[in-house]
Every structure is written in structure tokens, then in C-alpha cells.
Amino acid sequence: MSQARNATVTSETRKQIDRLHSLGWYHSIELPGGEVIPGLQSIELLKTRLSQFPVPADLRGKRVLDVGAWDGWFSFEMERRGAEVVALDATRNPKLILARDLLGSKIEYVNADISRISAKELGHFDIVLFLGVLYHLKHPLLALENVCEMTDELACLESYVIDDGSDLSAPPILEFYEGTELRGQFDNWCGPNTSCLLAMARAAGFASVKLESVMEQRAHVTCLRKWPNPPGTDPAPALLCVENSVSKDHTFSTTADDYISLWFRSTSSDPVFVEVGPYAARPVEITSVGTEGWLATCKLPPGLKPQWHDIRVRVAGSGFSNAIRIPVDLSVEQRRRGEPVPLSTQIQIILVTDGRSWERWKVKTGADSCLSIWAKGISNDAQVSVRLEWANLSAIYVSEPDNNGARQINAMLPSGITLGKTRLCLACDGVACEPVEIELV
Numbered sequence: 239m240s241q242a243r244n245a246t247v248t249s250e251t252r253k254q255i256d257r258l259h260s261l262g263w264y265h266s267i268e269l270p271g272g273e274v275i276p277g278l279q280s281i282e283l284l285k286t287r288l289s290q291f292p293v294p295a296d297l298r299g300k301r302v303l304d305v306g307a308w309d310g311w312f313s314f315e316m317e318r319r320g321a322e323v324v325a326l327d328a329t330r331n332p333k334l335i336l337a338r339d340l341l342g343s344k345i346e347y348v349n350a351d352i353s354r355i356s357a358k359e360l361g362h363f364d365i366v367l368f369l370g371v372l373y374h375l376k377h378p379l380l381a382l383e384n385v386c387e388m389t390d391e392l393a394c395l396e397s398y399v400i401d402d403g404s405d406l407s408a409p410p411i412l413e414f415y416e417g418t419e420l421r422g423q424f425d426n427w428c429g430p431n432t433s434c435l436l437a438m439a440r441a442a443g444f445a446s447v448k449l450e451s452v453m454e455q456r457a458h459v460t461c462l463r464k465w466p467n468p469p470g471t472d473p474a475p476a477l478l479c480v481e482n483s484v485s486k487d488h489t490f491s492t493t494a495d496d497y498i499s500l501w502f503r504s505t506s507s508d509p510v511f512v513e514v515g516p517y518a519a520r521p522v523e524i525t526s527v528g529t530e531g532w533l534a535t536c537k538l539p540p541g542l543k544p545q546w547h548d549i550r551v552r553v554a555g556s557g558f559s560n561a562i563r564i565p566v567d568l569s570v571e572q573r574r575r576g577e578p579v580p581l582s583t584q585i586q587i588i589l590v591t592d593g594r595s596w597e598r599w600k601v602k603t604g605a606d607s608c609l610s611i612w613a614k615g616i617s618n619d620a621q622v623s624v625r626l627e628w629a630n631l632s633a634i635y636v637s638e639p640d641n642n643g644a645r646q647i648n649a650m651l652p653s654g655i656t657l658g659k660t661r662l663c664l665a666c667d668g669v670a671c672e673p674v675e676i677e678l679v
Contacts, residue, residue, distance in 0.1 A: 240400035240413060240429055241455065265309035267337045275337070277309065284311050290450045290458035291394040293365065297321035303363040303388060305352050306371035310334040313345050316367070324348055324360060353381045357388045357541055364391045370456075372397040372435075376427050378412075382442035386463070387492070387540035390516075393461040395439060403432035403452030410434035432457050443540040445518030463539070465511050465518045470555035475504035477551050477559040478634045479650035483535055486654025488573070488629035490566045496538040497522075498549070498564075501650065506553045507532045513558070514539050515547035515566075542566045546630070560621070563630040574627040585615040585664055585671035588644055600677045607651040608634075612644045613664055613671070620666045624649040625673075627660045651678075 263277035265284060274281065294300075298320035304313040307325035314337065317323045323345040325334065330349045338345060348360065352368075353375060366389045372378050385393055400413055413429040430438065432449065435457055439447045444461040451458045482489055483497035490496050498519070500512065507526070512519040517539035525533045534551065544567035550558040565573045592601045593608030601609045609624075616622060616636070624631040624647065635648040647664065661673035 241398075242400075242413060242415060242429060263309055263333060265311035267309065267311060267314070267340075269340055270342070277311075279311075281311075284315075287369065287396065287456075287458075288312065288315065288394075290396070290453075291460055292392070293319075293394065295319060297365070300364040301362070303360065303366045305366060305368045305385065306374075307331075307334060307347075310337050310343075310345070312367050312369060314338075314341055314343055316365075317343055317345055321365070324363070326350060326352065326355075326360070328352070352384055353377045356384055360388060362390050362541060363388055365389075366393040368393055369396040370398075373428055373430075374425050378428055378430075379438055379442060382438055383540055386443040386461070389444075389461070389463055389541070391463055393444065393463075395435070395457075395459040395461055397435055397457055397459075398426075398429055399432045399435055399452065399455055399457045400429045401431045401452075402455070403449060403457055406433050406436065406449065408433045410437045435459060440520060441537075443519075443537055445520045445539075463517050463541075465513075467511075469552055469557045472553075472556040473505075474557040475502045475551055475553060475559045476634065477502045477549065477562055477632055478531075479632065479652065480549055480562045480564060481652035481654065487652050488564060488655060490538055490564050492538060492540060492542050492567055498536050498538055500534045500536065500549065500551060501527065502532055502534065502551050502559060503530050504532060504553050504556075505530055506556075507534075509554055510534050511552045512536050513548075513550050514564075515542050517541065538566070544568060560632055562623070562632045579625075579665055579668065579670040582615070582666075582669035582671060585613060585666060585669070587662070587664060587671060587674045588612045588614065590662060590674060590676050593648055599675075600679055601651065603651055603653060603655055603657065603678050605653050607653060607655075609649055609651060609676075611647040611649075611662075611664065613647060614643050614645075615671070616645050616647075616664070616666055622647055623665045625663050625665050625670065626655070628656050630665075 266277040266281045267275040300321045302316040302321040302323050304325045307313045307327045313323050313325040325345050325347050328351045368385050375381050410433045411431045412434050418424050436447050439461050446462040448460045478501040481499050483499045510521050519536035519539050521534040521536050523535045527533050546563045548561035550561050552558045589612040591598050591610050593610045622633040631649040633647045637646040639645050657678050659677050662676050663670045663673040
């Protein structure tokens with residue numbers, strides 16, 4: 239049951255605040271000589287909170303961000319385990335600075351709001367601690383997106399929740415507190431139920447979200463950027479086409495909350511695992527589009543660098559599909575240039591037609607648009623992709639050579655791709671042919 243507008247809970251909170259004022263510290267701090275600076279939260283309680291998450295005991299070589307560090311116990315504990323640590327808090331706390339001096343700590347202390355700072359300023363971290371902060375924020379989902387953007391591996395999410403976490407099938411609900419409804423404190427802005435907290439973490443871009451525990455209406459959630467289970471050995475799906483879910487083209491940006499549509503062929507679709515560059519992407523919807531054909535929709539993972547990234551897909555037990563490369567946060571000129579690939583005179587395009595009408599050198603765009611290419615010089619078992627000025631496309635069909643040594647290569651087009659004349663080439667095993675001009679209509 240929610241603690242908002244509960245007079246008994248508010249009264250108890252006021253007692254805790256009075257005790258905090260008398261102690262002066264929220265976190266207890268262990269000093270090198272064994273002395274402890276007593277705080278409202280004991281060392282035992284702080285260790286219990288951290289133990290809810292799978293944080294390794296040895297963090298040497300890791301970079302950790304502690305969001306809402308306050309007096310700094312979690313930051314100092316991460317440093318003690320060997321990590322390079324950045325402590326982040328919207329309010330400058332002299333006690334953290336004092337504790338850092340007493341401990342001889344080298345943590346970096348940054349004063350900024352997690353809702354208004356990003357990886358551009360702080361960089362990326364192997365582990366992000368986001369403990370006891372979410373419900374203090376006016377913009378909790380925005381903050382979670384920023385946390386996800388800065389996380390490379392694991393984020394530890396702890397938040398007040400309005401239930402006990404026993405029913406994860408409950409509809410996601412978020413209470414909003416305009417004033418001091420929650421515990422009589424003005425800086426408590428929201429209270430999700432547990433299913434809402436999990437849903438928000440997934441919507442922010444985390445691929446795998448696991449509820450570890452709920453203790454005294456504090457939920458502990460492990461959030462991963464990569465799939466915890468490895469690929470299998472069953473036959474891989476065939477990735478056919480990729481496009482921006484809204485603009486229907488091959489333009490993608492991490493600043494626009496973009497979603498990706500992926501068409502693939504597979505005998506199975508449950509579950510589906512997508513990877514974009516170094517990060518996993520959880521499908522928010524999977525739709526059947528015919529015999530062994532599927533459409534998956536995923537959020538473009540936060541934190542991708544401005545460059546071309548491979549998209550791959552697998553299903554339970556299978557290996558990964560072929561890759562299609564997409565441009566992320568690249569200019570028009572950068573997308574036109576594509577990635578530099580050595581030219582080969584061995585590969586030669588003879589003809590390009592619309593894949594349905596067979597009109598020569600002209601391809602009709604829109605739903606179910608495809609093109610057919612006839613080319614010489616493609617070896618057996620070559621990994622073939624089709625490169626336009628605006629997109630990299632997967633070859634969904636490569637024929638056996640005809641009597642003249644030419645093969646037919648088919649590819650699907652994003653339905654909203656830029657119209658007009660464009661150049662097209664084939665890339666095979668790290669080399670590309672001289673481009674030819676076609677018209678998209």
C-alpha cells in the first residue's frame with residue numbers, strides 16, 4: 239500500500255529527519271583506522287542494500303558511476319573494490335568531500351542533475367548505481383534513459399515502490415506527488431508500483447530487467463545492456479530489411495527516441511534477441527508477416543556512438559543472423575559516403591531492375607519494395623550486401639550463376655527511402671564494385 243498521505247509514515251519520517259540532523263550524516267562511513275562516522279543508515283544496512291545486486295567483489299579495470307552519491311558510501315565501496323569511480327549528485331555535499339579526504343580517496347565528484355547530463359559530459363561506465371534516486375525526480379523516465387545511455391554492462395536500480403512486488407502482472411501505475419504527499423517531503427515526486435518500475439527500465443532501453451527483491455517498499459532491479467544468455471547452435475534467422483519505424487527510411491538518431499523495424503525469416507519467434515552495435519535491444523512488438531516471416535520493433539539503444547552499426551537478430555537456441563549496417567547520428571554527407579571499402583574490378587553490375595515490375599534501372603519504393611541486381615564476379619558463399627548512398631541492405635537472395643557467370647541478387651528497400659537518382663554498388667567480403675546509377679520513384 240502506498241505511503242502517500244499516511245500520517246503515521248509522515249510522523250516517522252520526521253523523527254528520522256530529526257535524528258539525521260542530530261547525527262549530521264545520512265551514510266555511516268568507515269575510516270581507515272576502524273572508526274565509524276555514524277549516520278542514519280548503518281554500515282550493515284548499506285551493505286544489505288548493495289548485496290541485492292550482482293556487483294562483483296573485484297572491480298579492477300571497471301568504471302563505475304554512483305548517481306545520487308550523497309555522503310558517498312557506495313562510491314567509496316566501489317573504489318575499495320578496485321573501480322575508477324565518478325560520484326554524481328545534484329547537490330554539493332561537503333560531507334562527501336570531507337569523507338574523501340579522510341579516506342584518501344581518488345573518486346571524481348561531479349555536481350549535476352542526472353536528468354540534465356548525459357554521456358557526452360560523463361562518458362560511459364561498466365556499472366551505474368542508481369540507488370534511492372528515481373522517486374526524487376520530476377522526470378524519472380528521462381533520468382532512466384540517461385542512466386541507460388551511460389551504462390555499458392549493468393545498472394543497479396533501487397526505488398521506493400507503492401506495493402510489495404508480489405504481483406508483477408499488475409497494470410503499471412505511477413503516483414505523482416505535487417506537494418509533500420509522500421512522507422511530508424517536497425522532494426518526493428513519484429511512486430511507481432513494481433511492474434511500472436520494471437516497465438520504465440525496459441522503456442528506457444535496458445534489454446534485460448530482473449527484479450531482485452522488494453524490502454520495505456524498496457524494489458531492487460538489475461538492468462542489463464547485453465543479453466545474459468549466449469547464442470545457440472541452431473540455424474540462424476535471415477535478416478531481410480531494416481528501417482526507421484516512424485520515418486520509414488535509413489536515418490537513425492539517439493537523440494530522437496528512434497525505433498527500428500526489422501523484417502526477418504525464421505521458423506521461430508519466441509523469444510527474439512536483437513543486437514545493435516555493442517548493445518542488446520529488446521523487441522517491444524513481434525508480428526507475423528506470412529510464412530516464417532516476422533516483423534520486430536525495437537528501441538534504438540541509447541549510448542550508440544555516431545557511426546555505422548551492425549544489426550543482428552537471433553531466436554532461442556539459434557546463432558545470429560546476417561548483419562545489416564545502419565548509420566546512427568551521421569550527417570547526410572557521411573551517410574552518402576558510407577564506410578570506405580576497397581574497390582574491386584572483379585565484381586561488375588550488369589543490370590538493376592524493380593523486383594516486381596522488372597523495369598530496368600528504376601525501382602518503385604513503398605511497402606514491399608524490392609530490387610533485383612544481376613552481377614558477375616561473385617564467388618560461391620560470398621557474404622553479399624547492397625549499398626546505396628542512403629542505406630546498406632541485406633541480400634535476401636543470391637542465385638546460382640547463369641551460363642554467363644552472372645548471379646541475381648535481391649534486396650528489400652526501406653519504404654520511406656529518399657527518392658530520386660542514387661548510386662548503388664555491391665559489397666562482397668570486404669570489397670565493393672564500381673557503383674551504378676539507378677532511380678528510386
